[in-house]
Amino acid sequence: MSPSDPLVAIRNLTRVFDVSKPWLNRVIERLPKRRLTAVSDVSFDIPERTTYALVGESGSGKSTIGKMIVGLLRPSKGNVEIEGVDLFAERDPSVIEGIRSDIQMIFQDPFASLNPRWRVRDIITEPVVARGGDTKGLAERLLEQVGLAAEDAGKYPHQFSGGQRQRICVARALASEPRLIVCDEPTSALDVSVQAQVLNLMSDLKDEHGLTYLFISHDLTVVRHMADTIGVLYLGCLVEEAAPEVLFTKPAHPYTAMLIDAAPRLDAFGREVVPPEGEIPDPIDPPPGCAFHPRCPLATDICRRERPPLAPFGAGRVACHHAGEIELKAA
């Protein structure tokens, strides 16, 4: 892997879930198989020491992509290359093992992701213990790094508040000295003032440890603050990719513009929002052509027939037949 190569390279990643009824029901009721395409032909790179954010509404496939990157799910098509190694094609277990320890994950719910019967010390050192590493003083050191006290290592998760638990999750993710951390909605369960603490902590740790983040969130304001590059997902497709300054001031895809216009703003009291029309369509039976066309103000005939490819646009990439024609309503 040359220094200019990205840490993570995702190519044509696709994941299809079989959501059919059980076999016997299908035979008796003569139902066809039903497939849900959660992620459809997604490609992007994450350069080392940057934060790539995936945003989208529920059902857009953002968590599925995160799970495939950490290896919790296998892709149906396409591949995930980390440090130049294709994780799902590589045969040598020692190579895979080496890369696996470079990847960690932080989950949304700090109440569900910590074992209530384990002491904090055991929780934090588990990723290292699992590989037979040295854990002496490790938990104490990490706890201090994430802003807790070394004595907390002997306590149980229930003795901590939500924000403190998420700090424990961050400490656990750091234990195996990873290069990539996949954060799936890491602050969605936290209060604003605590969210600010955790986001600041994550920024600091990124600089100290040279970390790379894949940051998955539905909250545009959080993403704008954290990301170097933002990828917008709609119904499993990557529709736009750009730097935050560009994306928030001059979005090129109508869906991005709709999201930004719909997001509540602090400085907009009494603003009369014209709410977006319609809802996300059924992913089992998505509309033909561009999946966004039924809700799109710019839709023309070609949008109903052909799915637009993700093509370079300005400094970013956009998948739209009418890229750049949309204007923000609330400028």
Add this chain to the structure above:
Amino acid sequence: MTDATGRTATPVLSLRDLTVEIPTRHGVLRPVDAVSWDVEAGEILGVVGESGAGKSMTGNAVIGLLDPPARIAGGEVLLEGERIDNLPLQKMRRIRGKRIGMVFQDPLTSLNPLLTVGEQLTETITRHLDVSDDAARTRAVRGLDEVGIPAAKDRLGAYPHEFSGGMRQRVVIALALCAEPTLLIADEPTTALDVSVQAQITALLKRLCRERGMAAMLVTHDMGVIAETADRVAVMYAGRLAEIGPVAEIVGSPRHPYTDGLMASTPAASAGQARLRQIPGAMPRLTRMPDGCAFHPRCPRVQDKCRHDPGPVVGKADYRAACWFPIEAGEDAA
């Protein structure tokens, strides 16, 4: 309070030093502590605060749905000038749903999965209003229509699971409004929804309050939603009212240090800055409430007085803050 024409109008909802207590083995906890405010007709009062601030508990106290052993230990709740906190259960039931509508966070758990939405709507209508079954059905269709459910007539026979999340929340709102209440209590009505659907629901709530002259108490933790929807805002901290006033003043130039910190710590407020402003520490537990002002251990402006004495209430009629050292206009907070 007087309205624009100079008449004295009775507020739809008044809380007078409302206090809720929970007796426990470790002593008496006070999740709501002497909270007072008015909500006028046609007005949306936003109630914000972090988890554990007592905002939902206040809403539940108003509608008489406190889970025992929690109970109203002091103060009064007045609905259109009439006390409702001491009513017997039967009378309270007639007010709930009829004069006070409720919308909760999760639309799936507030609907009965075994009844069609038509059955749920007509049941509520016939229970509270003296109308025939036919008239109730017409009203149900009109209710669904009003909240923006397409082909309302054909959807009466549908079950809650056949609707999407946003449509379900619309059904819940239709259900809350079908008996034409004068007060709506919405507890985190958009928290479980996506941004685009959230914008649809908040726009709907705003329109309905304006058209019907209904008063609403909107409980949420989302500052953005409050800024866009509410006319006035009440900020709660550790069961107490920290600050209350018109939305532009609270969001634009907050005077209580907690409100100020809360606004500054939202990522939207610090766009383009490397670090978010954070409030150190966390909200105190009810079992370990600090003396004096509840916010003093986290407050950047704390002085000796704050540690012993809860802050005085400063401000005029439509604006109040509970603080010894409120931030003056043009002054830098921290």
